[in-house]
Amino acid sequence: MNMRIIICIVMLFLTNILNASANGRDDLNYQVDVIPIAGPNQAEIEVVVKNLEEFPLDFEFPTSQIFEMIITDKSGNEVYVYSKGRYFLQAFQTITIQPHESIKRVVKWNYEFEGKRVPKGEYLIHTALKPISINNKPVQNKAKLMNNQKLYVPRVNEVFHNLKVSGTKGDYAISGKVKKQHKRLYYVVEDGHVEIVKESMIKVTGAKQEWEEFNIDIHIPKERLPHNATLILYLYEKNNEGKKVNIYPLVLERLKE
Incomplete structure (x- = not known):
């Protein structure tokens, strides 16, 4: 094979790797799901992280907080912040998820903001997983750690x-x-x-x-x-x-x- 062609192939390969890094691609296959369940008096919001790989995934976190969750109304005003009023251990921790298995956390919100029940209607749940590395590699694709879901807060059920x-x-x-x-x-x-x-x-x-x-x-x-x-x-x-x-x-x- 012509040496010039070989050099071009190698340079193209390296360029693709650099572009992937610059664009924040992540070659590890995992999924962050958020499942809101709106009850009459409170919402139970499941945060599920699933390993889709054939090998374990080690998620390393700088504190005991593994995710942040913020709920906003249609105007973008915050009505709930998961971390507000909570204290997290300031120490590194690693959570290992085995192949095709998942971990789940449940957040409960009583529909209250500043001591009063929020109006019925549509709200948006913004959730972000907070690892600094996965399998000892810095997280490149931050978007992959995020999930936005709608939540409809019902009126007080009279039926x-x-x-x-x-x-x-x-x-x-x-x-x-x-x-x-x-x-x-x-x-x-x-x-x-x-x-x-x-x-x-x-x-x-x-x-x-x-x-x-x-x-x-x-x-x-x-x-x-x-x-x-x-x-x-x-x-x-x-x-x-x-x-x-x-x-x-x-x-x-x-x-x-």
Whole structure:
């Protein structure tokens, strides 16, 4: 092969490497997911870091804080900051995630800002993982560590009341009360991505009282249960246009491998 061609190939290869570094590319395969679950009185926000590689990933952090989370309203005003009022150990720590496994942290927010519940509506969750290195390599692609998700803060639910859930591993019993004038009531079960139990109608069994009782028994076959996911029951009614209203999410179970 002509020496000039060889030199050109080598220079092109080196240029690609330098460009990758300059552009902040990261050749390690991992994923940061944020899954918000908006309950009637608080949101539970799951931060999941998954290793998609065939070998372990060591995430090194300069303190015990592994992520930051800021929630803003539509105007960009901060209504929640995860680190505010928290104290973190000022020492390096390493979290190892095995191949195709994940770690999960849960943040709870009571919808309050400065002692008052925020107005219902859409909010934005900004989350950033905070490692300084992964497998002893400085983090190049900061964008890969970030995740933005929408969160809808509901109004105070005036339809469903006193909900309770029991059970595990696919068998669940749910009880609660509903205002008597609300009759077109339904539920589904999801894991944040996939519908596990299709839409079904809720049968109200109470007498003619202000709040009528209802019970739901759910059975999910073992082969349909997701791994490393949260099963969420969504209760709701439908208006005259068939649109879902007064949605009430209820966590059935957090499933692990």
